[in-house]
Every structure is written in structure tokens, then in C-alpha cells.
Amino acid sequence: MFKTLFFVLILIGFAWGYPPTRVRMARAMEPALVRLGPVGDAARRPLQTYTTTQEVQFILDQITLAKTEGKETPDEKTFQRWLARRVLTKNKGADSWGQPYYLIRLNRTLTVGSNGVDGKRGTEDDIRKTIPF
DSSP states (O other): OHHHHHHHHHHHHHHHHSHHHHHHHHHHHHHHHHHHTTTHHHHHHHHOOOOOHHHHHHHHHHHHHHHHTOOOOOTTTHHHHHHHHHOOOOOOBOTTTTTTOEEEEEETTTEEETTTTTTTTTSSTTTEEEEEE
């Protein structure tokens, strides 16, 4: 019995270490994690960070594709409207913590980001990616 339980725990550990599998596992465990309060929040944070990082990259890919196709590309003022019309994200233009994504165009670069867990831009937990544009 002990060996079987130990083997199952090892398999769960390996599965949790692989981000795409972690996403599926965490979604299935979401109701239980919510009930755990701060402990559940700490367990969900890697999933939220991974999901938001993937969405930031996806948004940048969509902007690059629009530019390549000669279609409208957003600026800071039109970004949320463009995002709602063109890009399908999990939380409809918001990151995993419910905050809207932001866009910064500066000197031939394009940055898309999330304010992260604390909801404040410019802190250490922000998730952002910059590409030449």
C-alpha cells in the first residue's frame, strides 16, 4: 500500500513539474485550492504566471501577424478595444489576476505586459515581453 501511494505521489510530482500538465491539473483542482485560502493561492500562482506569460506571447504574436497582414495594429489608446475585437484570451483581455493587459510602443519596440499579482506596474512580479516592432 505504502509503495503504491509513494509511486502515485512521485507521478503527480513529475506531472506537476511539466507546465502544460500543471495547467490541466490545476484547473481540475481549482475548487479545492480556492477553499485552502492563502495556501491554495500559493499553489495556484505558478499556474497563473504560466497562463499569463503564454497569453502575453500570444497577444504579441497576434499584433505581429496583424502588421504582417497589413491590418490595424493597436497603440496604447486603442489596445483594449483591439484586444477585445481581435484576440481571444482566457479572461477577455485581462490577466490571471483580473487586471487588464497593457501595451507600450516606444522607439521601434512593442511591450505587452501584465501588472502581476500585486496589480501594480513596474514591480518585480510584472510579466512583460518586448519585441522589436
